[in-house]
Amino acid sequence: MTRPDIVPEHIRKLSPYVPGRSIEEAMEELGLPGAVKLASNENCLGTSPKAIEAMRKALDAGMARYADANATKLKGAIALRWEIRPECIACGNGSSEFILVLAHALLGPGLNAVMSRPSFTLYAKNALAAGAEAREVPLDAGHGHDVKAILSMCDSRTRLVFVDNPLNPTGAFLSRGQVNDLEKALPERALLVLDEAYADFSRERLPDMKELVGRGRTAVLRTFSKLYGLAGIRAAWMAAPQEIAEAVNRARQPFNMNSLAQAGALAALDDIGHVRRTEKTVWDSLDWLAEALGALGLKTFPTQANFLMADSGPFSADELAGELFRKGLIIRSLSSFGFRDKIRITAGLPEENAALVDGIRELLAKNTRSAPGV
Template identity: 40%
Template sequence: MSRIEQYANPQVLDLVAYEPGKPIEETARELGLKPEDIVKLASNENPLGPSPKAIEAIRKIAGQVHIYPDGAAFRLRSAIADRYGVRFEETAVGSGSSEIIELVCHAFLNKDTEVVAARHAFSMYPIMAKLFGASYVEVPNKPDWTHDLQGFLHAITDKTRIVFITNPTNPIGTVVTQQEIDDFMVKVPDHVVVCFDEAYHEFCDSPADTLKYVREGRNVVVLRTFSKVYGLAGLRIGFGLAPQSICSLLHKTRTPFNAHIVAQEAALAALEDQEHIRRTVDNNRKEMKRYEQAFADMGLEWIPSQGNFVLVKVGEGRKVFQDMLRQGVITRAQDGYGLPEWIRITIGLPQENTKCLEVLRAVLGK
C-alpha cells in the first residue's frame, strides 16, 4: 500500500507543528504530581483568570449553545468598534488573533509571494508562510533586541505582501517606538500589508498608536486578542482592525460561524470590565519587578519586557526547562525560537512567582 503522505502538499510535509506550552494535566500524569501542586508559567495566560463579568456571561449563555452564533458577530464587533474608535466595517473577529493571521495569509499569500518578519518572532508566521507556499524572510534584530524596521524596508521586494511587526515582541518582549513606526510607514510600499501584532498591547507602558493608520485607510491590520489581558485564552477569540477594503477580504476567507456563541458573549462582558484589566496590569508590573530583582541577585541576563512574560538566559535552556518541570514549574524553553540558552517565564500570581524563583535558584545552584 502506498503512503498517503506522497499525495500531500509538499509544503505541509515540511512544516514543524506549533508547540504550545505544556499543559498542567499532562505534566501531572507524566511526573506523578498533583495538578494543584503544579505552577504553569509557560503560555502567557492571565494569572487572575477571566473577568467575573465574563464568567457570568458564560453561565447565562450556556443554555443556548444548541443555537448557531451570529455569524457576523454584530454585537461584539460593534462594541470593539466603539472601544477602539473605528467603524464597524473596519473590524473582524476570529478564533484567537492567530486565525486573523491565517485569514490575512489566505487573502494575500501564494507561492510567488514573500513574508517579512523579525528573527525570533511568533512561530505562527513562518508556519503560515510555508503553508501557503510563500517565502519567509527573517530580519535580524538590533543589538537591543528590538525590530530593525530599516532592515525590514531593505528586505521588502516586489514580491513582499505581508510584513509582521510584533509590538511587544513575543517571545522577547521588546517594543518599537511610535517614531520608528511612523518613519517606516512613510516608506513602506503600497503593495505590502503591514500586520501590527499587538497581543500584549495592554501591558505596554507607552504603546504606539497604530490605529491611526486604520482610520487613514492604509494597508494595515492591527491584531488584538482576548486571550491575554482579558483572560479568555480557552475560548479562542481575537480580532483584527483594518480598513474596510481589507476587512472585506478577511470576511471572504473565514469559515462560517468562526467565533462561537460563548466566546462572543464572554468577550463582550470582558471588554467592559476595565477594572479587571487594571488589576491584571498592576499585578504584572509589580511581579515583573520581583523577577528583575531576582535575576539581578542571581547574576542572570534578562531582556526587559513590555509583555506579561520575561526572557532570561540560563545556559542550557532545554535542560533548565526539564529540571524545573520535574519540580512542578512549567516554563517555556526557547530553542525552537533559535534561543537555546534562554527560557521564557510568564508573570504569574505572587505565590506562583515565589515558587518559580525558588525552583530556578535550586536548579541553577544560585
C-alpha cells in the first residue's frame, strides 16, 4: 500500500539550498592536485589560530557531556564587548539558524515577511517553510536595498523584514541613517532583522547595534563564519529586544550551539591579531581585484563585504564560472540570483587572486565574441 503524500505543498515547492562547489569536488572531477575557491565568502586566512587551539583543548576534555545550553561564557563575552545585556543575546548554530527560528517563532499562515530579491536566499525560503508569504522586493538601480519599495510592501501582517547589510550578493550597504529611517517607518508589529554577516568588513560606519536593540524594533544577526573563519563549525549570535531573544530561546533546540563551537567562538573573539590580519588582507585583496579586473575590461561594483560583484564580460555568468571551474578556479555565477551577466568573487590571498585573474585573462584572450546581448 502506498502512503498518501504527507508533505504539504508549501514544503514540496521549496528548492534545496545550493552551496558553492567545493575544492574537493573540483579536484576529483578534474583530476587536479588543488583548486582555488573564491565562491562562498569564507575567510581566506583560515580559522583564528586561537580558536583552533581552544577547540583542540575542548576536544581533549571529551565530548561526552552536553554543551552549555545557554552558551553562558560566550554570551557574557559578547555582552561585555558590545555593551548589550545578556538577556538580549542568543547564541546559535550559524546565523542561518536564527533566520529559521525567527521565521518558525514569528511567522505563520496569513502573515508575511519582506526581503530584497536578490538577497540571502534563506529569508524567503524560511518564510515560505513557516507557511507565510515571502514578499520579495527588487533592488534599486545601484544594486542596493530599495528602502522605499521595502516599506511599500509592508503591512499590518508583516512580522519580519530581512535586510542583509552588506547585501549578499552585491556588496551594497545601507548607511546608519538609511537603517534608522527604515526602522522608524516600519509597521508597528514588524521586526527588522538586520543580518550583519559581512558588517565586520565594512569600511563605512555601521549602524549602532546597542541603539538599535535598545529601541526595540530590530534584531541584529552576527556570524563567526566570515571574519573569524569558523564557517565549518557553525557559530553565530543575535542581539535583539529581550522578548525576541526570549522567543528565540524558547523556540530553538536546547543544545543548538555545540561545545566546540562555543570554545572556538569565545577564543576567536579575543584573537585581535587574526581579526586585524583578516581585515587588511580582505581590503587589500578587494582593491587589487577591482583594479586587475578593471584592467581586463570587467566592471566591478562597490562593496562593503569580503566579496565583490563583477560583470562577466563577453561571457554569460554561467559560462565564465563553468570555464573557470574547469581550470580549478571556483567563483559564483549570479545567474541563480537573477544576474545572468554577473559573478561574485570572494576576497582571496594574493596568489589566489592572481591565479583567478590569470584564468580570466586566458579566457578573454581565447574569446572572440563581444559582450552578451551586444
